[in-house]
Amino acid sequence: MKRRGVPPALLDAFLVLVALIDTWANVGFDRGAPLGCALLASFALVLRRHLPLTTFLLTLPTALVTDAVFATLVALYTLSSLNRHRVLLGICALTYAVIDFLPWPWSNLRATELAGTRNVVHILYSVASAAAPVFLGQLVQARRELSLRLSEITEARENERLLTAQSVLAKERAQLAREMHDVVSHQVSLIAVQAGALQVGSGDPETKSAAATIRRLSVQTLDELRHMVSVLRASGSRPTELTPQPSLADLQRLVDGSGIEAELKTDLPGDLPPATQRAVYRTVQEALTNVRKHAPGARAIVAIHHMNGTIGLTVTNTAPTQAPLPLPGAHHGLVGLRQRAELLGGSITSGPTSDGGYELHLELPIGTT
Missing domain, CATH: 3.30.565.10 (Histidine kinase-like ATPase, C-terminal domain)
Structure with missing residues (x-):
């Protein structure tokens, strides 16, 4: 049964809106290049389902020059949920962590600023921020694949149940065919033989007529029984030609x-x-x-x-x-x-x-x- 959820287009529009709000809160609309990078990242989210790696790369500049990183985190999560290459995901997460930790422009970086408890906490925060969307994306991907496997297993079990039922039905039909052939057909054959003997040996015209009728009906019944036995023995393995229907x-x-x-x-x-x-x-x-x-x-x-x-x-x-x-x-x-x-x-x-x-x-x- 197909699950109902939020339409993809509506969800993408919502994420773009949130990214624009993040841009307004952290960048403002009075800055040049940083604003352009943030807007590019925000609207790049509409490509995240079809071009996840390209979307992530388009959102990196805003993480480098601004604090508006919502679009980058969404792009990293989407890439992780759609990609199985762990090395690529690790490189992307590490790239984001480095960009988030280092100041911009890098010319302002001083060696003494890399030491200290504050920077260690900052490093841990950057690594955690990069790892969280990757782990969440991998979890969603695993859940999606597990649901697919469960659906396949359910379908396989249903097919197995149908095959078992068909096998049982085929055995029953084969047994019924044997009974009809060994018992019913044999007895009807005896009736036909006895009726033929009566028809030949009797001198009464009415008896001859009745015996002829019995013999003819017995032969007709035998023909129908033989066809029924052939249909039952087919057991669904191949199409069986039906006798012409009466008109x-x-x-x-x-x-x-x-x-x-x-x-x-x-x-x-x-x-x-x-x-x-x-x-x-x-x-x-x-x-x-x-x-x-x-x-x-x-x-x-x-x-x-x-x-x-x-x-x-x-x-x-x-x-x-x-x-x-x-x-x-x-x-x-x-x-x-x-x-x-x-x-x-x-x-x-x-x-x-x-x-x-x-x-x-x-x-x-x-x-x-």
Whole structure:
């Protein structure tokens, strides 16, 4: 998260203002060369972020000929916070300490003035004044680099967590693929083989037709299972080509291969958005599957029409003529269809009819993409 602080331009303007106040307090505006040096140092602070060494050199004259040293100290601090060369920083600090200690003009310097407790204190003060901004700048630089390293470590840990989660997911997908291949595919293959044997060996036409339907659906299920196993085994390592998604052109084949007596009535155009076509297809598919499972012997009518920008799909079946078989199910089919319809701006209603049958109705906007 990016920290909010004072804008750099505003901070630089404030430092220039303080340097000008320092110039007014220690130099005044009635002196020639010293005033020029102080003003040069003050306005040079606007360059401190981009040219820190040049800024420091431009502020040295005011430290030499005046007592207005605020700009020089700021420039030395900025140089220290942006530079890693310890030797250069030491030379700059020593240069400032010497300039601050020696009087100007240097011709007034006397050897006897370098001795005494007062001058020792002055020397210590000059060295401390030069060292303080250097140490503070180095501290700020270390803190900035530490924050950067912490951000990198946090990002690396987050990437490691994501990689771990992906690895766990890949193992689970591989295990699921093995289970589907070894158990489900094997059992569906046996169903297909037994249905083929029944189709060949039976003399009853209805039995032959039912066996053919079972065999065809088993083969289709095997194809879909094989594709699902290949997708799961990919485990995100490479893009996996998806099977072609169903469209309205596949509806008649779906109804004909449903294994029940069903009739399709539709006047939908073929240029509907792909998401809408898939929703219609999956709804018809789930409705016919439910009829086959829960209403054996029933007849179904699939009626689809569009009016005023809305698709209306109704799947109605008659009352069953046989007792339903106890087949396993997760009871998530209608829930999934309802969620799909709601995502596309539509709705699904369902319920029993007065003659003992069942009706499912879908309304979906045509303009959905």
